[in-house]
Amino acid sequence: xxxxxxxxxxxxxxxxxxxxxxxxxxxxxxxxxxxxxxxxxxxxxxxxxxxxxxxxxxxxxxxxxxxxxxxxxxxxxxxxxxxxxxxxxxxxxxxxxxxxxxxxxxxxxxxxxxxxxxxxxxxxxxxxxxxxxxxxxxxxxxxxxxxxxxxxxxxxxxxxxxxxxxxxxxxxxxxxxxxxxxxxxxxxxxxxxxxxxxxxxxxxxxxxxxxxxxxxxxxxxxxxxx
Numbered sequence: 001x002x003x004x005x006x007x008x009x010x011x012x013x014x015x016x017x018x019x020x021x022x023x024x025x026x027x028x029x030x031x032x033x034x035x036x037x038x039x040x041x042x043x044x045x046x047x048x049x050x051x052x053x054x055x056x057x058x059x060x061x062x063x064x065x066x067x068x069x070x071x072x073x074x075x076x077x078x079x080x081x082x083x084x085x086x087x088x089x090x091x092x093x094x095x096x097x098x099x100x101x102x103x104x105x106x107x108x109x110x111x112x113x114x115x116x117x118x119x120x121x122x123x124x125x126x127x128x129x130x131x132x133x134x135x136x137x138x139x140x141x142x143x144x145x146x147x148x149x150x151x152x153x154x155x156x157x158x159x160x161x162x163x164x165x166x167x168x169x170x171x172x173x174x175x176x177x178x179x180x181x182x183x184x185x186x187x188x189x190x191x192x193x194x195x196x197x198x199x200x201x202x203x204x205x206x207x208x209x210x211x212x213x214x215x216x217x218x219x220x221x222x223x224x225x226x
Contacts, residue, residue: 006032006040007044010041010044011044013029014059014060017060017061018060020060022056022057023041023058026059049061050062072110074114074117074118077117077118077121078117078118078121078123080106081103081118081121081123084102084103084106085103085124085125086125088103089128090125090127090128090171090176092135092136093136095135095139106118107119134178134199135193137201138169138178138193140201142168142210144201145165145205145206145209146203146205147204147206148180148199148201148202149161149202150164150196150199151197151198152195152197159197162183162191163182163184163202164181164183164189165181165183165206165207165210167180167188168214175192175194177191178190178191178192178193178196179217181206188216188220
């Protein structure tokens with residue numbers, strides 16, 4: 001790691017922390033001496049970076065300090081571009097278009113070598129099979145915290161009508177799954193989008209905020225598909 005790379009990594013490490021961190025801890029993280037860390041901190045401070053602290057007490061980055069948000073290494077660029085390529089292929093038309101736009105913006109601000117690597121890293125996402133007529137409607141309902149009325153056939157072909165509060169949209173191999181609070185069952189249920197026959201967004205809002213339902217769903221970690 002060059003010194004310039006270490007300085008950027010040091011800033012990123014401070015940005016990720018909410019409490020002061022000692023020079024000894026930073027030195028251990030970067031496999032350098034404490035003297036080197038003190039020298040780097042002094043150099044950053046001299047350039048106007050908002051670092052506060054003292055030896056023995058620790059150092060922290062001020063909340064008002066601005067850092068460039070896209071100082072990515074090649075591994076981080078790989079992860080982001082693969083995720084965006086997945087969204088391009090598997091997302092509904094609006095999400096796919098947003099992924100294309102986001103990728104162009106990210107590539108435009110990456111340093112030259114990282115940009116070239118991100119463009120030609122060989123990581124691809126396969127297109128989805130079949131159409132996704134309801135994915136966009138589900139995303140909109142989650143954002144607006146509006147309930148959905150849907151008709152559904154389960155894996156055995158049994159049909160039912162449900163009124164649900166969408167919580168999450170999961171992308172699996174070959175299909176997408178809606179996780180939702182089901183008013184009929186008074187519990188969370190999971191619905192494959194390709195088994196939904198009709199879907200309508202209602203004006204009725206969730207009984208609980210989406211963030212609360214999402215936290216409860218995560219806590220239960222349900223993986224059952226109906």
